Structure formats: C-alpha cells, structure tokens
Amino acid sequence: MIAALRSGMMGGRLSGLLLVALPVALLIWLVLWPVLQAMVGTVYFPGTGFSTASYAYFFTDDYSLRNLWLTLWVTALTSVLRVTVAMPIALYLRFRTGSVAALVQALALFPMFVPSVLVAYAFIRVLGPNGIVDTVLVALHLPKLASPYLTPAGPIIGLVWDGLPLTLLLLLSGLGRVSIASVDAARDLGAGSFTLFTRIILPRIQSSIIVTLAFNVLGLFSAFTLPFLLGPASPEMMGPYMQRTFSDNADPLNATTQAVITFAFCAAFGLIYVRAIAKGRKGPA
C-alpha cells in the first residue's frame, strides 16, 4: 500500500513537472537566455576579452546619469501618485456596494482598455498647447497655464492615468483580505476613519502595497510609449534613451548596457516583490 502511495506521489510529481516544463523552457529561452546574453555581451568581447568600459561610460556620462535620475524620479513619483490616487477609490469600492460603486469601478478601470497612444493623443488634445484647457482659459479671459506637455510632468500625468486600473485592482485584492467585520469591530470600539485606516487597514495590506509598488516600478522603469510621446527630449527616461541609442545612434553596445542597468534596477524591485509574496504566504495579513 505504501509502495502504491509512493508510486502515486511520484506520478503526480512527474506530471506536475511536465505541466510546468513548457513555460519554464519558454522563460529560459525568451527571457533568461537573452538577459544572460546581454550581460555577457556587454562585458566580454571575443578577441579582446573582458571589459567594463560601457558601464564605466554610463556611470561617468553626465547625460546618461541625468536620464537614469529622471527615470528613478518619475518612477518613484508616479508609483506614489498611483497608490495615493487609487487607495481612496479602492477603499470606497471595498466597503461600498450599489450602482454608484459599480459606476466608479467601471470609470476607474476604463483606462485599462485604452491604448497608450490614445492616452498620449488625448493628453495632448486636453493639456497640450492650444488644447481644450488652453481654449477654455482663453474663452474665459484667464491667463494660460504652462502646459505639462514635453516636460517631466507630462509622462507622470499620462503614466498615472494609464496605470491606475492595475494599481486599483492590486489594492482591491489586498483589501479583500480585510474583513468588513474587522472594520466594524474597530468602529464599534470608537475608531474614526483615520484610525481605522492607519491602525487596522494599512497594517493588514502592507504586503499588498509593497507588491503594488513593485509592480508599478517594474512597469514604469522601462516604460516607453508615454515617456516618448509626452516627455522631454532631454533629459529622457531610460525607455526612449535605449531606443534612441540603439536606432538613432546605432550603438547596440551602449543600448544593451543601458538595458542591463535597467534590468538590474527592475530585478532589485522584483526581489522586493518576491519577498513580499513569500511573507504574505507565511501568515495572514
């Protein structure tokens, strides 16, 4: 009987391994192998040997560093803004039901179905020079406002709008672990809204917030379309910078070096994400 059980378990293990074999093979082929190739390709050159010159160039070049700094700054600010904007909506949707909540949810998730190019076009038409805002201000004989188009604020606004649905869904998933009864219990004992949020809700969705931030950072660090269409030409975010270095400058080595550096930053946030997930699995929120 024990032998039969063991045999069954072995069979189950084998079929489990077979199930994950294809995706793992694809992951190795399409992700890990190119990453390894890129990393090796930037430090090892057949005939001349090892060299870290391209990395030395990146970290001593003022323009590259300004681009990296801008990317970090836009990523951090956009991530915080996304969570800040999505949190009240998520709280509302978690603890309210009815037709108004359904409408709010539909509106909040709408950007998920809009391609980034359309977002950029809409942004230019609304906030760009001679856009709707400008036209309205002129019609009201009010002074024009400085347009965020082609400034660092441009991609931030676009990226916040574009990434709001995913942020909202991730926060909602985290809030799903906070039972209404636990909130009611705190209210019953005298907790106001602020205390409820800071002492009951926030500690229990910490790992969800870390996951949300990590997801945002991963996407934002290598964002291309919106920074390319709405952002400034100089300095520029890493996405457009890589593309320009590769295509316009025809410099694949430096473009790959930029990609590896971008990957290293993303991997660091990926590690935070993995740790948050592992922590979440260890115990309840």
Added chain:
Amino acid sequence: MAQVRLTGIAKAFGKVTALDAMDLMIDDGELVCLLGPSGSGKSTLLRLIGGFETPSEGTIAIDGVDVTHLPPERRPTAMVFQSHALWSHMTVHGNVAFGLKLRRLPRAEIRERVEKVLDLVGLAGYGARLPSQLSGGQQQRVALARSLVIEPKILLLDEPFASLDQHLRERLRDEVRDIQQRLGITAVFVTHGQDEALAISDRIVVLADGRMQQVGRPGEIYAEPKTAFVAGFIGAMNMLDGTLGDGEIAAGGLRLAAEGAGPARLAIRPEDIALSEPEEGRTVTVRRMIDFGSHVVIDSTLSDGTHLRIQTDKTIRVETGERVGIRVERWTVFTEGEAPRRYSSDTVRPFREARYA
C-alpha cells in the same frame, strides 16, 4: 446596566423589507436572544441596535436617550462578531487594549483592565500571543474580552459561536451567560440555534420574515407557541395539515378533539405522544428508531403516510414495520387569523403541567 427600547423599528434595503414595525423593550441586565432562521432579520436588528445600520422607520433608545442616528462609536454598545473579527497583526493584548487606547486611558490602567478582563474570560497569560496562535474558542474569548473591556452598557453578540464545534459552543455559551450575570450587563444575543436560545436566554424574540413572531421566556415559547411558525421552529414538533369539523380535527388519519371549522394545522410535540394499544385512528407504523442516548425517537407513519415522530423512553423497543397504538396527550391547533387552541387529554400526567409552568 441599561434598558433598550425599540419603537416601530423598520428597515428596508431597497425594495426588500428586512424588518417591519418592531416594538421591543429589553430590561436592565436581561439577556435576550434574537432567534430565527436565515433571512429573518435578527442580525439586521442587532446591527440597528449597534448603530451599523440606520432604521428606515422608528427609534432606538438606550436608557431613555435616543440613539437612532448615532454611529456605533458613539453608542454605549459593544459587539462580538460571528467571525471573531480579531486583528491578526495585533497581539491578544493589542486587540483587547485597542478600545481603551482610543479612550486615551493611562497605560497602567489599560494594562490592569486588560489583564482583569483576560482573567475573566479565562485567558490570563495569553496577552503576548497572536490571534493565529489561538484556537477558535480562545479567539472568540478574546473577541468577548475586547468588547467587555470598554464596559459597554449593552453587549451585542452576533452568532458568536456559530463557527465552533458543538461541545465548545455549549461550554462557551454557559461561560458567556455566567459572565453576563456576574457583570449584570444587558445583552442581546443573535442565534439560529434554538438550543442555544433556550439554554441561556431570559427572554427569546422569535423572528421570521422580518416580523416578530413571539416574545417570551424560553419555557413559555416552547410550551405555548403563538404561531404555527414558532411551534414548528422551536423544539421538535409534528406539524400536520388538517381540517376542523364536528368537534374534531382530522389530520393525516389522526382524529383529535378540537373546536372550529375549516383548514387548520395540528401541532404535537414528540414527547406529548405516548405508546398504547392499537385502535382505530390512533395507530402508526414504525419506520425506524433513532437512539439519542437519553431518549429514543420513533419515526413512524400514520395511515395516510404522514410522518409522525414519537419521543419515548429508551427502554421501550419496537420493531421496524410494527404497528403500535398512540395516545396524544397534548396538542395545539392553529387556524389562520385566530389565537391557537391548546388541548390535552385526560391522561396527561400532572408533572407535564408543572413542566411548562
């Protein structure tokens, strides 16, 4: 201690009426059970008293003060939730001390009161543990301690033991009753378990479809149900559809003395039927015997196939398929729009009269 007065309370969720025109007075130090099936409105009523819902109509007063529109945090009530609702990121001490910290009490007083209440619920020394390190019963004790520590005037309990096993449930309900009586606190307890309600209540409020069916002492509700619903819901009961006429009710081949005419429902408790010699209109066929240890229930059928349960002494043995006679000692007849009529045979033993007094 405090009194709760509900006057004309109604609650509707959209087009659905959850509670309808309810009046109730709960006295100082009384433990009242709200008993009813799922969807009867008992939890809604409790949430209205706690301030988690606002009534569509009517008023709620605690100690004569109208609290109808006050939020939970401004009412002198505390609720124990079915799911414990403990905060898993806080220790037992943190959970219990939460309400006291919000009241900005001195640290020493908080510690003293937390220790005292943990001792009261039998969890002395558990303060440093996390809820996840406690059993279901211990978690519910923490939830009870968390509510008691703020010294509410009214303790509200929303099916607090529903997720616990039978043995633990019985032990905890006795402990809750004991604590409630020791503190003299007014308590409202929601349950769908009739045993639980009968065991711990001073009074029971039976609810169905958002309406109050009957309010009374446990024994009174058991012995003198005012509606067919209460009769069928509280305790085991044989409910038979019948017809009144010629001074008797005919139901399922059974004929018993009763006044009136037209359709009616006949209610007979299994323990109000005794076994006797078979005779016309008073014979059943045994389907099976269910041994409960303390007593035996005979599942039988009347001549037309209607099921009839008979509770009897465990020493009595009958065989499946055997035809036995019955003698109904007490029965109630319910007719639409009229008060129930109760009857008893001449053979009713004197102790049964005293039993329901």
